[in-house]
Amino acid sequence: MAQTLEQIAELAGVSRATVSRVINGGPYIRTEVRERVMRVITEHNFHPNAVARSLARRRTNAIGLLVPEPVGRLFNDAYFPPLAEGVAAACHDLDLYMALLTVNEPADPEARGHLYKRIFTSGYHDGIVMASSPRSDVVTKMMIDFGVTFVLAGRQLDYPDLPCVDVDNVGGARMAVDHLVSLGHSSIGTIAGPAYMSAGVDRLDGFRAAMAGHDLTVDPAHVIEGDFTEQSGFAAGLQLADNPPGALFIASDMMAAGAMRAFAARGLRVPDDVSIVSFDGFPLSATTHPALTTITQPVAESGRRAVEMLISLIDTLLPRGSGPAADGENGAPRLVLPVALTIRESTCRRDTHLRR
């Protein structure tokens, strides 16, 4: 169990180098020798020490998935699980070791910084995939400062020029508006995401651009900013209920659920009185009443792609630690994944509800 290459070599009557070759599939080995070595290895249940290997190779073959949120919150999230699943799947395919890096919330930011610092300077990971979140900007700065190789899942507002894989938030918003327009709607409002998150601003930008593209004006009273949560959707719904638009693009499933709760409380029917297209396509969106027409984003796919991007970044930076990472001279790689319209029950034709 606790042997070394050296010992295996001796037992097999060869040199350390030969055992290494056998293990790593090197060329130029007589099959007779290879088999003999293999036999000794399996007999002794030998596994090379990964730490030593990492030191020699200057590569750990491990990546970290970092979510700058306290452990607890992370589990009550709809976005993170599929992302983690995607990352895990990609790691499995690429024969990588993945560690979920969680940082629980020590009271003072100093201690938190210390925690991140340890993660970034540990050298245990070849790179990091970070799920962007409201508080990820500080962390992003640290990663840059520490020269960590990383990829962001979701664009970072304050650092627009970093390697990331994003989803087509602008295009998704446009698809939502197009769908609504195709149903005959012209009075369309939105409950937007927060202005401090790229998904928030992009979806709003996309909405406005699409409306303009259709020569439709948007009533300022029909544009309300939420923060992606159910509660903020509920509040926004309440605010809109007095003078609702005929249709609404709501920037997250959660907010849509909240808004529908508010509408129900005020006797407004969806889709009869208000058509709704939301964004995310999380499982939740299929179980609301009515089920949400939504823009589905490929979250697990984002995770997969982020890992692939990270690995290619690491590979090009091969002589590791040479200069600041993730700042390629020909621009940081960026990937924008397509989203899709999922039509369900929260939208209907304008002319089927002539009441308004």
Add this chain to the structure above:
Amino acid sequence: MAQTLEQIAELAGVSRATVSRVINGGPYIRTEVRERVMRVITEHNFHPNAVARSLARRRTNAIGLLVPEPVGRLFNDAYFPPLAEGVAAACHDLDLYMALLTVNEPADPEARGHLYKRIFTSGYHDGIVMASSPRSDVVTKMMIDFGVTFVLAGRQLDYPDLPCVDVDNVGGARMAVDHLVSLGHSSIGTIAGPAYMSAGVDRLDGFRAAMAGHDLTVDPAHVIEGDFTEQSGFAAGLQLADNPPGALFIASDMMAAGAMRAFAARGLRVPDDVSIVSFDGFPLSATTHPALTTITQPVAESGRRAVEMLISLIDTLLPRGSGPAADGENGAPRLVLPVALTIRESTCRRDTHLRR
């Protein structure tokens, strides 16, 4: 950023050993020298390479938290988040690096075994804390075979003699029965956990022992086995509703929620018709209607203690890799944490509802 001890030593005009001493707080260094070295270190933002250090020390100062469940399921669990939080907190206190090890579910068990194998042979962790789960027995076997140092959170039925930190399931069940008896109940039934999990059998054993201790008989029709889920609680509740006992000990909050749903559907009131004491004390238990009287288990504390136990195990095994770990000759360490009765609204005196 990418320097070595050697380079720092040269810049500071000392030897590598001296720099190492400064970093690791070694004795016998003139303050003048120490300060000079420190200055160079901070000036160059130097951080020793953790991989090299791990190799030299034969210690990584990293532990893994392993949950043998697919990533997705892990997030829909009430037990895991606080456990992770406790482990993370302990790691923070002990200056340990923690990685959450997730294993997503490849179709064939062979591939899954391969994944675990990689984790266990990686050498990236000094030890592992594993949250026991229905499927953890195979994994336990692997850890033993691979000589991994580990601690279980929750006892493992098939391997009773392993280091673990458990909660007092038996005592908790007794407390539940005592409470019910003190309220004047004598017709007490139970919805038990699954027979394949230690928490299931222990809570049932505790229940039976407590009943016997009070010279109370239990009607076999009032003992139903569930699997800790809401659904199984609902099913059991339906089954009991025709001829319900005056009180019920339900082995998990989730099952209690399910049973209450069933009772409500059948017009039975809690606590007026049936008093209920559940087990777990998860946040859920405070938000049901009525709020549950429950046996609260210290999950985060389990996580903390598991880490502490793991570290002491690792420390005693110091000349690492010498013989099978976790099998101390004087028995594996075991810790049983106390639970507490949390009285809320789902229990009341027997005599306040003379109707039955």
Add this chain to the structure above:
DNA sequence: TTAGATTATGAGAGCGCTCTCTGAGAACGC
């Protein structure tokens, strides 16, 4: 047959740290 390529293996120098051992000076006791 002999030079030259090809195949197969070993020697040994790292990777970046830790830690023991050794030794030089300074302080101290008698």
Add this chain to the structure above:
DNA sequence: GCGTTCTCAGAGAGCGCTCTCATAATCTAA
């Protein structure tokens, strides 16, 4: 004045692996 004990710092041998280079053995081609 001379051992003895501290205090301080460097030399150097690892930790367990990888990988280049040198070398030996075998196989061509002329």
